[in-house]
Amino acid sequence: MTGAPEGSGFLAVDSGGSGLRVVVGTAERGPLARRTSDEPVRTGDRGIDPEHFMTRLVPLVRALTAEAGPVRLTAAVVGAAGLASLGAGLRAELPGALAREFGVRRVALAADAVTAYVGALGPRPGAVIAGGTGLIAxxxxxxxxxxxxxxGHLLGDCGGGAxxxxxGLEAALRAHDGREGGSARLLACAEDVFGPVAGLxxxxxxxxDRPAVLASFAPRVAVCAEEDPVAAGILRAAARHxxxxxxAVCPGGASRVAVTGGLFKIGHPLLAPLDEELAKRLPHARRVPAEGDPLHGSVRMAAELSAGPLTLPDDETMLSVTTRSGD
Amino acid sequence: MTGAPEGSGFLAVDSGGSGLRVVVGTAERGPLARRTSDEPVRTGDRGIDPEHFMTRLVPLVRALTAEAGPVRLTAAVVGAAGLASLGAGLRAELPGALAREFGVRRVALAADAVTAYVGALGPRPGAVIAGGTGLIAxxxxxxxxxxxxxxGHLLGDCGGGAxxxxxGLEAALRAHDGREGGSARLLACAEDVFGPVAGLxxxxxxxxDRPAVLASFAPRVAVCAEEDPVAAGILRAAARHxxxxxxAVCPGGASRVAVTGGLFKIGHPLLAPLDEELAKRLPHARRVPAEGDPLHGSVRMAAELSAGPLTLPDDETMLSVTTRSGD
Incomplete structure (x- = not known):
């Protein structure tokens, strides 16, 4: 980089199934430029591929620093889907690669659940339910x-989109077969979306992308729930999950629970039973609006990390911070 | 074939995920010879592949007729898994191919559920529950x-092995997470089978073969059910499904219900709640032992077909009989 770099610059990344979102900013001035790449980082036998990650990231950061003006990048936060189970390669190689490429000295690798949390509630105690195709708290x-x-969709993600x-599709097929628990309305919906169910x-x-196909039917279940007791029962069960x-994750005495993620675009048919179920299970907590999305969480953490250590707790798989002494 | 063929010979086939089982016999003398091939028939874009089916079948039948002695094959029954949804190619090509290759004039293509039914109950009204990795009635x-x-495992097969x-694995992970409804015993079992659940x-x-991997845990759930209420609840829910x-399928007034398939090797922990649930839902029926397996059903039907028309009802997707006039 040329020119006189000013302040403490940061790089904030959100990496997920729909691609990379990257922000460059400074602790003093906040976010300065933002870019998106639609190509997700590859996952191979060794988990999320650190080389492919850098290949995708470098041109985005070059463009962002050109746009943002002279910035000395001191810290980077990478929020990544799958980090907890597939992040060994990233944890081993990304801090060094970011140091070599951009001179970044402090790197935090965070599970996307952590950036979702910080985006929604900031550095305060509480619980966040992140729902999309899957579900995690x-x-x-x-x-x-x-x-x-x-x-994941075969072992849990209970209450998520898939x-x-x-x-909803199971209830449709129950109606088709004449089994108990079926819904003729969901059957009609399923045939409207997918054609005759014999072909389903x-x-x-x-x-x-089976989980995404299943999740694509969730908004139809929500529409049916206004008048169909089987569909309403599915959303009630999802809310209970x-x-x-x-x-299970909310610390004792914490008062804040937030929801975040595309699943909650469903709105009232899901949020109404959710508020009732939360009131039963966490009577001292109340649901508060999420302040922002996971990229917002990554930006928040990166701004903090560029000025000093994170106030958030380290965790072996969910949040690891690496600090290098300067050259 | 050489020599003096005697009687009405038949060919009975059971085709499934574990391969082909083939019997040659006569209506008068019953089964004469049996062979097995471990390679399942391929399924391609056009469903179950009829050419591959014949490639697998022909050497088995040549060996069987050599072993059984001179037999004039007049009828063939092919029971095949997936026939209802993936059987268009077989229905179009198999009757002609069997006629050309073996001179067979009457061919019945049956869904494996039909041969399972006939193997269990014979040509009598009733209902059969066929359970393995999946479940169908x-x-x-x-x-x-x-x-x-x-x-299938994402849309139903409710109560089956997967x-x-x-x-059971979901309950194990609930215990791991500290969510309601978990079972520490199932968690210990899951870690015993699959290692630490973080790797699951x-x-x-x-x-x-995800459904088979899931189903491989079903016998462990049954073992836990003797002392664990969560595991017992899973088997109770399976029995209810x-x-x-x-x-949904038992005709009014029918008194016979049978179960068939590898799932029921679980025995008492599943059969005890099943008998109770059947008593609630079908109070006039009683569970009777299955007389035989799907290959037995295929043999029964083939013996009948070699002597005359089937007494069982035709069905567009589940049981189609083709009769050719002789050359």
Missing amino acids: IGTDLAGWRRADGW WIGRA PGALYPRP MADSAA | IGTDLAGWRRADGW WIGRA PGALYPRP MADSAA
Whole structure:
């Protein structure tokens, strides 16, 4: 970089299934420029691929620093989906690679649940339910992190988009078969979306993105729930699962629970039972609006890290901070 | 074939995920020879591949007729997994191919649920629950067939092996997370089988045989059910789903319900709640022992077809009989 770098610059990244979102800013002036890449970072046998990550990131950062003006990048926060289970390669290689490429000395690698938390509640104790295709709850008392669920569509993600959509399609097929617990309305909806249900297995099972296909039916379940008791029961059960997860991670005495993620665009048909179930499980807490999204959380953490150490607790798999002495 | 062929010979086939089982016999003398091939018939873009089916079948039949002595094959019954949804190619090409290759004039293509039914109950009205990795119920009043469930592990197969195993692993992970509804005993079992649960998503999701991996945990759920209320609740819910499916297909007034398939090797921990749930849903029916397996059903049907028309009802997708006039 040329020119006179000013202040403490930071790099904030949100890496997920829909690609990379990157912000450059300074602690003093906040975010200065933002770019998006639609290509997600590859996951291979060794987990999330650190080389591919850098290949995607470097041109974005070059463009951002050109746009933001002379900035000395001192800190980077990378929030990444799958970090807890697939992040060994990133943890081993990314701090060194970011130091070599951009001179960044402090690097925090955070699970996307952590950046979702910080984006929603900031550095305060509480619990956040993050719902999209999947579902995870994360909580902190600022001494440590707890997570619940987030195990994927076959082992959990209870109450998430794929879970709701799958339950809706199961109820449709129950009606088709004449089994108990079916819903003629969900059956009509399913045929409207996918065609005759005899073709549903052939339309679903060969797809590599089965959870997303299932989740695509969740908004239809919510529409049906206004008048259909089976669909309403599915959303009630989803809300109960979410409250189970929130209760498992919410520290005693914490008063804040927030929800974040695309699933909650469903709105009232899901949020109304969720508030009731949260009131049962966490009577001392109240649901507060999320302040921002995971990229906002990454920016918040990066601004803090560029000025000094994070106030958030370290965690072996969910939040690891690496600090290098200067050259 | 050389020599003096005697009687009406038949060919009976059971084709499934574990390969082909083939019997040659005569209506008069019953089964004469049996062979097995471990390689399953391929499924491609056009469903079950009829050419590959014949490639696998022909050497088996040549060996069988050599072993059985001179037999004039007049009828063939092919029971095939996936026939209802993936059988268009077989229905179009197999009758002609069997006629050209072996001179067979009457061919019945049956869904494996139909051969399972006939193997278990014979040509009598009732309902059969077929459980393995998946679950399907089939019933007949001898005028038509009804089926319920059998939609695969993401859309149904409620109460089947993958369903039970998946529910057991979900309860294990609930205990791990500290969520409601968890079972420490199932958690210990899951770690015994799969190692630390943090590695479970990585061990399951990349596998092509995910339903089988889930189903492999079902017997462990059954063992835990003797002393663990969560595991017992999973088997109770599975039994309820099975009874739902049986009730949807059992003709009014029919008194026989049978279970068949590898899932029921679990025995008492599953059969005890199943008998209770069946008593609630079908109070006039009683569970009778299955007389035989799907290959036995295929043999029964083939023996009948070699002597004359089937007494069982035709069905567009589940049982189609083709008769050719002789050369």
